[in-house]
Amino acid sequence: xxxxxxxxxxxxxxxxxxxxxxxxxxxxxxxxxxxxxxxxxxxxxxxxxxxxxxxxxxxxxxxxxxxxxxxxxxxxxxxxxxxxxxxxxxxxxxxxxxxxxxxxxxxx
Numbered sequence: 001x002x003x004x005x006x007x008x009x010x011x012x013x014x015x016x017x018x019x020x021x022x023x024x025x026x027x028x029x030x031x032x033x034x035x036x037x038x039x040x041x042x043x044x045x046x047x048x049x050x051x052x053x054x055x056x057x058x059x060x061x062x063x064x065x066x067x068x069x070x071x072x073x074x075x076x077x078x079x080x081x082x083x084x085x086x087x088x089x090x091x092x093x094x095x096x097x098x099x100x101x102x103x104x105x106x107x108x
Contacts, residue, residue, distance in 0.1 A: 001017065001019050002086060002087075002090065003017045003018075003106035004104065004106055005105075005106050006041065006102075007102045007103070008041050011032065011038065012031075014029050014032060014033075014041070016058075022056070023053070024054045024056065024057055027052075028050045028051070041060070044060050057085045064099075064101065065088055065092070066092065074088060089103065
């Protein structure tokens, strides 16, 4: 199992978990979920429910990954399998992303 903390504009929004290669969970943090002034992190992950499950990496997170040659270069430099989308996401979306979402390793 692998986990990352998901931040929206430096505010802890939730946790993304890969239980195995066919099981993913996104769970909003309790305080983020209950705060009506904070928006959902994505239209596809609305705050209408606190936990989402999927058999594949949620498209919202998958679309944060590089494509093509850039993904190949990142995979080679980071020594991560090109098809390990969760691993690539964990390593490439820590600091500087195009949008408001960043990730930090879960140290639990």
